[in-house]
Amino acid sequence: MELSEQEIIRRNSLQEIISLGINPYPASKYEITANSEEILKDFNAEKGNFQDISLAGRIMSRRMMGKASFVELQDSHGRIQAYVNRDFICPGEDKEFYNTVFKRLLDIGDIIGVKGDVFITQTGETSIRVKELTILSKSIRPLPVVKEKDGVVYDAFTDPEQRYRQRYIDLIVNPHVREAFIKRTKLTNSMREFLNSRSYLEVETPILQPIHGGAAARPFKTHHNTLDQTLYLRIANELYLKKLIVGGFDGVYEFAKDFRNEGMDRFHNPEFTQMELYVAYKDYFWMMDLVEEMVEKIALDLNKTTEIQVGEHLINFKRPWKRFTMFEAIEHFTGVDISQMDEKQLFETARKLNVPVDETMGKGKLIDEIFGEKCEGNLIQPTFITDYPVEMSPLAKKHRSKAGLVERFEAIVNGKEICNAYSELNDPLDQRERFEQQLELGKRGDEEAMMLDEDFLRSIEVGMPPTSGLGIGIDRLTMIMTNSASIQDVIFFPQMRAEKKEQIDGKEIFINAGIPETWVQVLQTIGFKTFKSLSEQKAAKLHQDLCGYNKKNKLDLKNPSIDEVKKWTGE
RNA sequence: GACUCGUUAGCUCAGCUGGUAGAGCAACGGCCUUUUAAGCCGUGGGUCCUGCGUUCGAGUCGCAGACGAGUCACCA
Missing domain, CATH: 3.30.930.10 (Bira Bifunctional Protein; Domain 2)
Structure with missing residues (x-):
């Protein structure tokens, strides 16, 4: 599988989290005592409710400001902002959890749990002041980032194919779909x-x-x-x-x-x-x-x-x-009373009304055609x-x-x-x-x-x-x-043509066949995902493509000789 | 099944009569302790869906194919 730059970075972050001794996929349950919807609805600063609550959700946006940050968390009820302050989540001398884990290794899409108190920020937004933050699931695939202000949606995730094939993403980023x-x-x-x-x-x-x-x-x-x-x-x-x-x-x-x-x-x-x-x-x-x-x-x-x-x-x-008999409906929309007509008369009537008909149609079918053409679409x-x-x-x-x-x-x-x-x-x-x-x-x-x-x-x-x-x-x-x-x-997973799955050989299969690693990279990039696919290509053409790619992308690699390429393709 | 339109960076999209591939967001490196489409400085990221053809030269033109969407036909 070929990974994008962002996916590689996320996988590296995942490894780093593990090497810091943090389990990015903890097994134990996470106690939840409040959800975004009820907090936004019922929080009252004077009553001082929603203190010491616990909530879990997916990070949907992050606004970092040095030692303080805001993240939007999305749970199954909606979104709520969390205020993450370095000295709150790292009360001691060691600020690594904030500086490294939170700021650098967490991403949009990660699922976290937060414990803290609800308060209202200076700009008037009900937020959770985070005292404890737990990683519940690290996301290694970037999510489309959809932003919204004053009802205007920016960078909406709209491609129907992706939305239907990856409905989970559609559901995460498009609230109206939910x-x-x-x-x-x-x-x-x-x-x-x-x-x-x-x-x-x-x-x-x-x-x-x-x-x-x-x-x-x-x-x-x-x-x-x-x-x-x-x-x-x-x-x-x-x-x-x-x-x-x-x-x-x-x-x-x-x-x-x-x-x-x-x-x-x-x-x-x-x-x-x-x-x-x-x-x-x-x-x-x-x-x-x-x-x-x-x-x-x-x-x-x-x-x-x-x-x-x-x-x-x-x-x-x-x-x-409203209730119409079929005949009444046809009379209502066409002005023609067909209730007493025989097959021949119906056929002529349909023709006059420009309803497509053919000789095989019987009486019932003719009536149904006239109704379908002239009435159904008008019944709102x-x-x-x-x-x-x-x-x-x-x-x-x-x-x-x-x-x-x-x-x-x-x-x-x-x-x-x-x-x-x-x-x-x-x-x-x-x-x-x-x-x-x-x-x-x-x-x-x-x-x-x-x-x-x-x-x-x-x-x-x-x-x-x-x-x-x-x-x-x-x-x-x-x-x-x-x-x-x-x-x-309105169907979660509508029927679609099956996605083509691509077979990709590991690099070592190419390397073992005597191809230098730098060229394996190029070969896979220009479409030779499997070693076998090389043998289906003429060496001369392949040689040209490789040298062309090298030049076009200014890789400054030493071009292989045509004989070398022949060995790769087995010519 | 037929016709029309679409496919360019992780996402949303530009890219003129063919001439070195662009923006915003996201990412990465900095700065920033109440921000909210946060901001500021800097950086990286692309078989331009695939193949064939025309051409000195194709993201752009032609043909074929893949996938999707819309309309029509059948049907709920």
Whole structure:
């Protein structure tokens, strides 16, 4: 591994700390009696509280002024300034701990513990007067230094690739990132509270499934060795949860990681989280009321208001939300009533509306296309869209009064679907037909068509009570609640292409092959990390590159002869 | 998968019509006992993403590739 100048300096500092008899990675626990947030909030100089406290955190900035210094410490609650005075931490004659260890060997990024009293400086900043300082963990990799004044951030750490690949750094230096993730957890806590208060049972169902079902999507495929059997990572857990309703539970839910082998963009990550809920003896109207109530509660829990600024829009989750049937929505946005149209008329209408269509599309698909093109993006405030075409919804119950439709709704917020729910199909014969239609689609090449799940059908045949089911996208909801533009901002470790890892040979491998050490340095710098890579290069070219590098960087080394270089490459 | 943009010091970024690679922060050596994007003096740090080509000469121009971002398609 090649180290930067700063990394080498830090490693040297680490060795020096050790040789001074200080363990830079002590094993024993460090007692903490206060955190930055409570000190800044509750310190009162007249009361004289927060005396003799102990706090641990990461050094985020240092301001040295000779015998006195200030460091900003960041703990999990925020930042607080510590005042480090030479004569306080080195009361005796020996000032080495301050002069050498603190001033020279500690760095931004190191984690330290401090004991002392809280006071207010002349400039009015609540600070800790440090009486004792303990190194808890030495950092040997420099951290980006982000500074801020009057709300202006200087040298912000913004490169998306580095932020997502090294989320730990993102979390350290970008406080708003922390906040978004804390909100994500508050969101799931709030939702879980809501569901538990209604006595629904939180359950776990298989992620590895022999048949992937419950949604239309391409799966990830894997293999179990002992069973010698193909397994799929789940794309949904719907069918398993319904089996539990058959089994006699009245309400079951699961926060489920689902996996879909499809495109990635700012709204899609290959693994994502859904909360699915199934409640017996309910229908989709009932479920709409539940969604409104639950999401309104979440907004209040997270932001203390039902209004949330998302991009340019102020979104209000206050109940009740607008409700449109799909046909009403299309009429509202296009002025065309399609409710009585047959396939041919729909096709013509779509063409007139400039909705891209092709001959393979059936009635349901055409309606869905028109809705997607003309309506969905315009629905900014929370809106329920109800009554979808049966062709799109093989697991939803036929509409109680409207032929060709199912009892299904989606909630659309900021132009995006956040949840999907049905009155669940519990007629086993109808369900079997729907699966068979899906099989037909599959044969015609629809890779997302559902597979026929005999065990699921068997359970429905045993008898499932009328049930309403819901799937709500946790990532999407979090994006809205935190005003995040990308799903990658609400998933700690979003999927990315694997980093290429470089193989690097130790210097001695080159030296043992007869290459002078000074040239080993140059060779590795210009890209020959392994000895083997030399043999893949022509000696003449290598010779030129080496001499060129020597000249360009004014190394003043004696150039090797072409014959020497030939020996290195084995020519 | 297609198109557009990006990749220069540890971080954030300049670098014009091709001519010896720059700044701020960070680092290093000094000075400084209540500072706060601390300050002052000094120093070091770069296969300019990779490869090929054009050229006397490429960070800069051309082609190919890697990685990332955005838009579109599929999808939650």
